[in-house]
Amino acid sequence: MILIQKLWIFTVFLAVLSGVRAINVHISKENYEVLKGDSATLTCTFQSTITPQLAIISWSAVGTQPDDQEVLIVTHYYPMKRTDVKPAYADRVLMHADVLRGKAMLRLSSVTSADDKIYECRVLIPGDDEGKSAATTRLVVNEPVSKPVCGIQGTVRSGENINLTCHSEKGSPPPSYRWERWHESVGSKRRFMAHTTTQNGGVLSLYDISNDTSGLYYCMSWNKIRTSTCEVHLSVLLDDSPGSDVFGAVGGAVAGVAGAAAGAVAGVAGAAARAAAGAAAGAAGAASGAAAGVLVSIASVADKIILGDGNNN
Structure with a gap:
């Protein structure tokens, strides 16, 4: 037993010595x-x-x-x-x-x-x-994040669900994303309420959109090196909204009046042009006639002078 203990101590000593x-x-x-x-x-x-x-x-x-x-x-x-x-x-x-x-x-x-x-x-x-x-x-x-690219997936029409996308091609560590909306009333950006939107990576999902959803949206892409942004201006179309037919009729009437007015202006301009051309032609004819009359008068006077001189001789 004592021998075994001595051998164990010697082994530990060799291990320590070897480690040193x-x-x-x-x-x-x-x-x-x-x-x-x-x-x-x-x-x-x-x-x-x-x-x-x-x-x-x-x-x-x-x-x-x-x-x-x-x-x-x-x-x-x-x-x-x-x-x-x-x-x-x-x-x-x-x-x-x-x-x-x-x-x-x-x-x-x-x-x-x-x-x-x-x-x-x-x-x-x-x-x-x-x-x-x-x-x-x-x-x-x-690696700094590259400037993100923003986009829209879906039909931007009232009652639809759409996605706003945001992606930076480069970045290490991989970029994180956050969407915000500009609120004119307070003059600042605000984040979204969870019950109307969801965010997953660079995708912002908007549900049952309406005219109130229209506005300017910002995406922030960042990592520990840099932050960069892009933006999307969302304008929601109102599907079958009241007054759309009236607006169309009014627009057509306005276009018709504008066309008639343009035609009248063109007609007046044409008549004026023709009148001006006739007046110019008349003036030219009168001038030509007057000149011819003067020449005839001069010729007649000359004949009388010549004839008179002949009688005197």
Whole structure:
């Protein structure tokens, strides 16, 4: 019994000693957040129980879905100081490793939504392969919401049910939505009563609409990065509303009067044009006749003078 206790104590001592001497890789941040298009720097540290003569440090990434495959990004070899970057990351990755100080840094530039993954830093040192040789962190890529697009589903007629839709194509984290209506009486936006409307995501459902439903509606789309809005002006048609036939008759009468007036104006204008043309022609004829008469008178006087002169001779 005493021998068994001694063996158990010795085993615990070896386990503790092994834990103290084992390598330990650590990443201080559980998540790194970065805006799409910016650069991200991931840093891992490690402690070894020996002075490394040889070390291999690598960074890899895997998607957040269960079936996603791990992809190797870059590997650094010590003491050769050689760094191999995979072609898919060749233009965007920089790795700096200081083995003696126990640091390894990965820098990703121009990050995209596809870079939103879990990243692993792994350190292999021959002779010190016990303990925790790898650590992981999550890179969260945030993207502002794009300007939402508002729309109407259904017939905008009294008594109908319709949906107002609102959707932002882009945004990470995914956008949240809220609909509001502008109230002229109070000069502000107000949210809706639950018994007349329902909201599900970016869809606002309006039931048994009427003329009172008409107005200006705003949709707000937002995430932690940005807020953006769009609007819809709703004008509800009154189906078989009283007075619609009267309004149609009055409109037709007004159109008929307008047409008759236009015809009369055109007739007067034509008559005036014809009168003006006749007057001009008469004036021209009178002028021509007067000129001819003058010429005849001049010719007659000339003849008399000539004849008179002949008699005198």
